Amino acid sequence: MTQRANVAAFDPGNGNGNARWLLRGVRPLGAAAVDMLLAGPVIVEVGPGLSAPGANVLDADGLIALPGLVDLHTHLREPGREDAETVASGTRAAALGGFTTVFAMANTEPVADTAGVVEQVWRLGQAAGHCDVCPVGAVTEGLRGARLAELGAMASSAAAVRVFSDDGNCVSDAVLMRRALEYVKAFDGVIAQHAQEPRLTEGAQMNEGAVSARLGLPGWPAAAEEAVIARDALLAGHVGSRLHVCHVSTAGSVEILRWAKSKGWRVTAEVTPHHLLLTDELATSYDPVYKVNPPLRTATDVEALRAGLADGTIDCIATDHAPHAPQDKETEWAAARPGMLGLETALSIAIMTMVETGLLDWAGLADRMAGTPARIGGLPAGHSPRSTDGSRDMAGVLSAGAAANVVLVDPAARWTVDPAAFASRSRNTPYAGRKLPGRVQATFLRGRPTVLDGKIV
Known part of the structure; x- marks a missing residue:
C-alpha cells in the first residue's frame, strides 16, 4: 500500500x-x-x-x-571546555551515529542555568546544522544544589527548555527536589535526576563489590543509586509531576522503577549502551577509559538492565556521551574524570545487546532510541x-x-x-x-x- x-x-x-x-x-x-x-x-x-x-x-x-535517533543525554562541553568537545564537533558525531536530535546537558562552563546560556547553546546547534540541539537546563544555580535555577525563564526562552538536570551532581536535598518537580509541572517539564546519594559515594572509584574489594578501590554501592530513585519516585507520585532517571545501572533500580510504574506515577528512565554491555571486571586493567559515573556494574546488573529495557520498565537508551581532553582522562585511575564517548557507537552497541540477542526487534529499537526519548523530551507530533x-x-x-x-x-x-x-x-x-x-x-x-x-x- x-x-x-x-x-x-x-x-x-x-x-x-x-x-x-x-x-x-x-x-x-x-x-x-x-x-x-x-x-x-x-x-x-x-x-x-x-x-x-x-x-x-x-x-x-x-x-x-529508522526514524532519526534522539539522545536525551549528551555532553557537548561548549561553552567552556572546547578542548574536549564543541557543539559543532559533537553534532557531527551525533549525525554519524544516526542522531537527528540531542539534548545537551547543563554542566558547561558557565553552567546552563539561565536563559542566556541555554539560548547560546541552542543557537550554536542551529548554526552547526548537523542535528537539532535541545539544551537541558540546570535544576539548581551552578549545579550547587542550594537554590533553584531560572527554570521558568529557560522554559520560555527561544530554546524552549523542557528537560532540567544537574547531571554530574545529584539533587540530594529532598525539599529542593520537591520544589523543582512542582515548578516544572506547570509547563509539563521533566526533572532528570542523576541518582547518587553523595554521602554514600564519597571517594568512590568503581562499583562496590567483589572486584573493588580485590583491587582495593573505594566502592560506589548500588544502594546509593536505588535510594535516590525510590525517594524521587515517591516525590513525583506525591506531586503528580514528571521524573526521569538518568543512566540507570543496577538490578535493584530496575525493580524500584517497575514498582513506581505500577503505581501509575509519571516516572521514566534511561540506560546507557555501556551499561548494557560492559562490567566492573574491566576495572582490573586500571585503564581509566572504563571509569564512568555511575560505574560499570556486574554481569547480573547488565542482564537485568537488558530485560528492563526489553519489557519497557526502562524507557529508552541514552548515550551519556562524555568527551574528555587527554589530560583529564589519560592519567592514573583515581585522578581521571569519569565518562565515555557514546554518540558514534550507541546504535551498534544497541544492535549487539538488544537486536542480535532477540530482546528487541527493529521497531522496538526505534521506539527506545527515537519515539520514546522524543516524547520524554517534549518533542511531540506537530x-x-x-x-x-x-x-x-x-x-x-x-x-x-x-x-x-x-x-x-x-x-x-x-x-x-x-x-x-x-x-x-x-x-x-x-x-x-x-x-x-x-x-x-x-x-x-x-x-x-x-x-x-x-x-x-
Whole structure:
C-alpha cells in the first residue's frame, strides 16, 4: 500500500531548497522493502515502485530505515571546555551515529542555568546544522544544589527548555527536589535526576563489590543509586509531576522503577549502551577509559538492565556521551574524570545487546532510541519550537506526512572502532579496536542529508 502526504501542507522550498530524495528499497523498521520519497522537510510518499523525476536517487537496497535517533543525554562541553568537545564537533558525531536530535546537558562552563546560556547553546546547534540541539537546563544555580535555577525563564526562552538536570551532581536535598518537580509541572517539564546519594559515594572509584574489594578501590554501592530513585519516585507520585532517571545501572533500580510504574506515577528512565554491555571486571586493567559515573556494574546488573529495557520498565537508551581532553582522562585511575564517548557507537552497541540477542526487534529499537526519548523530551507530533522551517517533527514516525528525519543502517556491516577517525574532539571510547555490528550509511535531517555513504556531507 502506498502512503501519500498532503503536499499542499508544506512548502518544499522553505529553507531546504527544492531538494527531493528518493530512497529506493529501504526497509522501514526492518519490514519489507519499499521506496520512500523525501521532499523538503517531509516524507511525502512511502510505497513500492515510486517515481520522482528530477529527484536525487539513493540506492538503499537492504538498508534498514529508522526514524532519526534522539539522545536525551549528551555532553557537548561548549561553552567552556572546547578542548574536549564543541557543539559543532559533537553534532557531527551525533549525525554519524544516526542522531537527528540531542539534548545537551547543563554542566558547561558557565553552567546552563539561565536563559542566556541555554539560548547560546541552542543557537550554536542551529548554526552547526548537523542535528537539532535541545539544551537541558540546570535544576539548581551552578549545579550547587542550594537554590533553584531560572527554570521558568529557560522554559520560555527561544530554546524552549523542557528537560532540567544537574547531571554530574545529584539533587540530594529532598525539599529542593520537591520544589523543582512542582515548578516544572506547570509547563509539563521533566526533572532528570542523576541518582547518587553523595554521602554514600564519597571517594568512590568503581562499583562496590567483589572486584573493588580485590583491587582495593573505594566502592560506589548500588544502594546509593536505588535510594535516590525510590525517594524521587515517591516525590513525583506525591506531586503528580514528571521524573526521569538518568543512566540507570543496577538490578535493584530496575525493580524500584517497575514498582513506581505500577503505581501509575509519571516516572521514566534511561540506560546507557555501556551499561548494557560492559562490567566492573574491566576495572582490573586500571585503564581509566572504563571509569564512568555511575560505574560499570556486574554481569547480573547488565542482564537485568537488558530485560528492563526489553519489557519497557526502562524507557529508552541514552548515550551519556562524555568527551574528555587527554589530560583529564589519560592519567592514573583515581585522578581521571569519569565518562565515555557514546554518540558514534550507541546504535551498534544497541544492535549487539538488544537486536542480535532477540530482546528487541527493529521497531522496538526505534521506539527506545527515537519515539520514546522524543516524547520524554517534549518533542511531540506537530510543530516543534526548535525547528525554524515549520516542518512537522513527529519524531519516531516513518509514515507519509511525518518529518523527514531518517537514518539508514546497514545491518550486515561490521566495522572496527578507530578513535582517530571519530568526529568527536575526544578519544575516550571503551570500544577501540572492537568490531561492532551495523553501520549508519545515511542520516537525513528534515530531508537534508547530513551523512551519506557513512561520511559527513
